[in-house]
Amino acid sequence: MANLIDANLQAKRARLEEIIKNLHELTLRIGHEEMAQTVSELRNRIFEPFMFVIVGEVKAGKSSFVNALLATGREITKAAPQPMTDTIQQIIYGEEERTVTVNKYLKKIFIPVEILKEIAIVDTPGTNTIVEHHQEITEQFIPASDLIVFVFEAKNPYRQSAWDFFKYIHGDWRKKTIFVLQQKDLANENELKVNLEGVAEKARKEGIDDPKVFAVSAKAEDEGDADSGYAPLRKYITENITGGKAPGLKLNNSILTAQTINERIADGLLLRRRQFEADTFFRQDIQETLDEQTSQSNKQVDLMVENLLLTYDGITRSKLEELKGGLSIFGLMKRSLSATFGSTPDAKTWLGNLAKDLEEELNTKMRARLNDNVIDLADSIQQMVKVIDLKIRSSETILKNDHEIFSDIAERRENVLRDLQDQFNRFVSKTENFTDEELFADRENLTPNLAAGGGIAALGVVLMALSSASVFDISGGILTTVGVLFAGFSTRGKRKRIVDGFEAEIVVGRQKLAAELEEKLKAYIANLRVRIEGNFARFDDTLAREEKNLAILEGNHVEIREELAEMVV
Known part of the structure; x- marks a missing residue:
């Protein structure tokens, strides 16, 4: 009977040694040298008195x-x-x-x-x-x-x-x-x-x-x-x-000590898991914030385009009515008679003046409306950047860098977060991150002088240059075409062609203005969002590695916990 008890004890000791070996490997995988040494000592002493x-x-x-x-x-x-x-x-x-x-x-x-x-x-x-x-x-x-x-x-x-x-x-x-x-x-x-x-x-x-x-x-x-x-x-x-x-007491004490170490690891892993979940939520929150702020900025673009088109419609509608009235039979006859006596410009001169007035009004009124709307759009995009910066600064820290087991993990995370904050601050301060060479291609003369100020401070200037390029290219195209139409005027028989041509150019110009403004401004916002997200590359890599590591460590811990539970008498 004594031999049977002794054999059973020896088998349990051997089994416990194998479990503690796995526990030792877990501590090594964690990278905690002191705990690894403790487990090594425990394993070495299983067969001692x-x-x-x-x-x-x-x-x-x-x-x-x-x-x-x-x-x-x-x-x-x-x-x-x-x-x-x-x-x-x-x-x-x-x-x-x-x-x-x-x-x-x-x-x-x-x-x-x-x-x-x-x-x-x-x-x-x-x-x-x-x-x-x-x-x-x-x-x-x-x-x-x-x-x-x-x-x-x-x-x-x-x-x-x-x-x-x-x-x-x-x-x-x-x-x-x-x-x-x-x-x-x-x-x-x-x-x-x-x-x-x-x-x-x-x-x-x-x-x-x-x-x-x-x-x-x-x-x-x-x-x-x-x-x-x-x-x-x-x-x-x-x-x-x-x-x-x-001997039996020794075995049970060793089991209890192994359980204590394993559960201490479990407590640390629980904090790591909570930190991972908080960081994952933080990253999702950043993503949702970017979605929301991008949507808000795009709505601001839609509003900006709508306001510019209203201004455009008001100016062109007024000039169309003036053109129609001036080119009527009565109007032309009146101008012809008046021009003979020198009191009223002839039809060609009048058409030229009308074209010039159209150019001045488009430039003056649309630029004023553009200024107002660019400020609102710049504020919307700035808000996106500021909200992201605030969220980075206020991200939740659960696993402290003085944790007895995972202080190195906490410190590493802290460094990644600090680097993210520093990198984002540098990103915000650099003007080139808020310009877009592709959108300014072939328009070097319209590219703003951004030497004064920098980064997000230049956003309004960038948007104004970008918007102006579209607005005044379109209006310039209309005026060129209208000028050609007006220059070709010689008889009242061409009246309908001029009016129809003017109306057609107004419609085409309106469509181009809406499409180009919307396309370029929304492309700018989308591109800026991609650049903002680029700052999170290292943080995302850290999250991906932590997810894999946690899965492995938690799996090992649970396996050891179950094996030790089976050993308890």
């Missing part, structure tokens, strides 16, 4: 406590009035006594003590030691520990640094902990009673329902005093850990 980790402040008497617990009659770990333990000392069973220095922070002591066949003891530097690296190395042992023995001075077990370290052990790693008040021989009976209850009460406040607190004296134990306090402690160890129970 149940591990006691002795922690506490400097001069709390930890080394003396360990020596008395081992009861070898001699000093295994150095103990002295001044702080002596400047390395971690791992005490494990060995047929022959020897010491192996692993590195300057860790040494292994092998001794042939029976209890060490079931447990290993790790004596650590003080939690308040000033020696560099010691506390961080102590903390590397905590995740792989099976029982934390927290040693306090019996006279003063309330130092804050010790309880802060306890919060790390219990809060972050959920490690089983017992409390030892060492050097009880230095405290009177009342002090001891008050401090035993005080430690128990602090432990309860930190979430331990039934704290185990022991008062011992290593000095009294070494002297063979039955009242040393070690008997109740050894009884606790025998009833709860040794006697064949340690």
Whole structure:
């Protein structure tokens, strides 16, 4: 039966080792070196004995406590009035006594003590030691520990640094902990009673329902005093850990630690997922904003064209009526008679003047209307740029760059966002981003002088030049054709041809004006939108990579979670 239990335990250990290997690969994929080292240590210690980790402040008497617990009659770990333990000392069973220095922070002591066949003891530097690296190395042992023995001075077990370290052990790693008040021989009976209850009460406040607190004296134990306090402690160890129970407890502790690490990763992944969703929403919001603002600007173009056409219609309608009246039989006869006596210009001169008036009115009134409408259109496009800039500045940050696991991811995202903001600011400040050479092709003389001011400030000038090119090319074409018609006038028989030709040119000019203005201005807006979206290329690449990475990491985490759940007895 014992062999069967042992075989089952070995199989579970092997299975757990495989799961922890996958967990280690997950931490490497995440790129968190410290967590990867923790998981590596956990994996390496699966097959080791149940591990006691002795922690506490400097001069709390930890080394003396360990020596008395081992009861070898001699000093295994150095103990002295001044702080002596400047390395971690791992005490494990060995047929022959020897010491192996692993590195300057860790040494292994092998001794042939029976209890060490079931447990290993790790004596650590003080939690308040000033020696560099010691506390961080102590903390590397905590995740792989099976029982934390927290040693306090019996006279003063309330130092804050010790309880802060306890919060790390219990809060972050959920490690089983017992409390030892060492050097009880230095405290009177009342002090001891008050401090035993005080430690128990602090432990309860930190979430331990039934704290185990022991008062011992290593000095009294070494002297063979039955009242040393070690008997109740050894009884606790025998009833709860040794006697064949340690391997199973070790396995369950390792499972719990692996679950703790995996769930810590899960918490970080949850924040990453929320950040990804917020960034995706931000990007969709930018897209919707561009859609909405582009639509608003296009509507402004439609309104601008409509207003210009109304002005155009008013001018040409008035001139058409004037032309019809002037070319009537009565009008021509009147002009012919008047011209004979020199009081009224002849028909040709009158037609020339009419053409000149038409040109002046088209230039004056349409330019004034164009100025008014370009300002509104420029404001609409500027609003698009300003809204995008505001949204970039106010994008939501959920994953902070001080996150314990994914600080590098958060920092990378922060850099991408900062670059986006800087790039967009540079984009807005450059005039060339708001001009369009294709739309100004063959119209160099109409291209505005944009040297003064720049970027979005030049938008009104650009739009005015772009609109003017269309408006006055069209009106110029009408005037040229009308001028040809008028120049060919010689008899009243050509009256109908002139009127019909003028009307036809008005219609053609109107259609061209509407089509060219709308086409070029909307093409300009569409092109500007494409340029704005070009600023988001790196951000979009980052989002695409994050989506793939999250899917892989979340899948690995869920698989490990399910496998560990199956391991729980």
